[in-house]
Amino acid sequence: MSSSSSSPPPRFAPKPPWLKVRAPGGETYVHLKETFRELDLHTVCEEARCPNVGECWTEGTATVMLLGSVCTRGCRFCAVTTGNPRGAVDGREPEHVARAIARLGLQYVVMTMVDRDDILDGGASHVARTVTRLRELRPDILIETLLGDFGGHLDYVDVTVDAEPHVWAHNIEVVKRLQRSIRDVRCSYETSLAVLARVKERDPARVTKSSIMVGIGEQDEEVLETMADLRKAGVDLVTLGQYLRPSQKHAAVERFVTPETFDMYAVEARKMGFAYVASGPLVRSSYKAAEVFVRSILRPGDPAAADALIKERLGEAQRAAAAINGDASAGPRTTSELAARATASLIPVQSLLRRPS
Numbered sequence: 001m002s003s004s005s006s007s008p009p010p011r012f013a014p015k016p017p018w019l020k021v022r023a024p025g026g027e028t029y030v031h032l033k034e035t036f037r038e039l040d041l042h043t044v045c046e047e048a049r050c051p052n053v054g055e056c057w058t059e060g061t062a063t064v065m066l067l068g069s070v071c072t073r074g075c076r077f078c079a080v081t082t083g084n085p086r087g088a089v090d091g092r093e094p095e096h097v098a099r100a101i102a103r104l105g106l107q108y109v110v111m112t113m114v115d116r117d118d119i120l121d122g123g124a125s126h127v128a129r130t131v132t133r134l135r136e137l138r139p140d141i142l143i144e145t146l147l148g149d150f151g152g153h154l155d156y157v158d159v160t161v162d163a164e165p166h167v168w169a170h171n172i173e174v175v176k177r178l179q180r181s182i183r184d185v186r187c188s189y190e191t192s193l194a195v196l197a198r199v200k201e202r203d204p205a206r207v208t209k210s211s212i213m214v215g216i217g218e219q220d221e222e223v224l225e226t227m228a229d230l231r232k233a234g235v236d237l238v239t240l241g242q243y244l245r246p247s248q249k250h251a252a253v254e255r256f257v258t259p260e261t262f263d264m265y266a267v268e269a270r271k272m273g274f275a276y277v278a279s280g281p282l283v284r285s286s287y288k289a290a291e292v293f294v295r296s297i298l299r300p301g302d303p304a305a306a307d308a309l310i311k312e313r314l315g316e317a318q319r320a321a322a323a324i325n326g327d328a329s330a331g332p333r334t335t336s337e338l339a340a341r342a343t344a345s346l347i348p349v350q351s352l353l354r355r356p357s
Helices: 027-038 053-058 093-102 124-137 154-162 176-182 189-202 220-232 259-272 289-298 303-324 335-345
Strands: 061-066 108-113 142-146 167-169 207-214 237-242 276-279
Touching: 061 093, 061 124, 061 289, 093 124, 093 303, 108 124, 108 289, 124 142, 124 154, 142 289, 154 189, 176 220, 189 207, 189 220, 207 220, 220 237, 220 259, 237 259, 237 289, 259 276, 276 289, 289 303
Parallel strands: 061 108, 108 142, 142 167, 167 207, 207 237, 237 276
Antiparallel strands: none
16 A cells, blocks of 8 residues: 655645646636625635636535634644634624525535634534525525534534534544644544534434545555544545645645545545545545535435436526526525425435444
């Protein structure tokens, strides 16, 4: 089994060909970009310069940031501004974000957040209100929450689980040995596993997800160990991607992991019983999230049915958004109608998700 290379790539070495992508474009991408600006929505897709933004937006998936742009933690891989927001929270944000997203033709939205150790519940109630309000406005939309660890306070985790996002995600980020050198001192491997396990304890049907960065100093054996620990915590979906250094102030890239190694990770993850794994150099935690959910939860093992449902859901999302925006040609779309159609496309997940052994 391969492991990390003996020396990191040169500081100004060009990226390998598998990390090069075309600039995003197309009618759907341009339309969403303009609409995000009009609605004053900040997407992580753009701010993090995600290489998959064109693909995801075209498929009706986007990631929005809640609770401001200043994080109280300072992880060495992350480009988000670190500081002390001093308890500042926009109480209007849950309503504004929910209404803004409802107007977009999205079939899947990821709501993520900065860590907010400066407020009592870490922002849990704020996130929950946003999820609840969006579900009221657009029952057809699939919602993933990508959240922090809330300082290990499991009652705050419960608040977000009870809002019933379709997927509850928290990223463990790196292997156990690198936690102290890469993540903020207030984060820990054990806490991340504990909050993920808590979600399953609170609601066994809730789909859970986590992500691992590679190329930052780990050994392949450690990656497999981390995936095994995530499965023991009941995690259903896992993504693995190449770490890329945001600036010279951040942790260095120690190796460029080959596509073949990512394939190996995926094979081993499937053996462990994950419902779905996305593993590749350009994969990020919210990579093609709508497709991941449909293929792993709604239509597992049936690629043709999954393709059809993805297109159907995207069309329904666009019609629902048009109705909210006052487009009469979209046809009637009351909340009850949207809820009925959404329920029809969702089937109980307990029978689909393989529980950890």
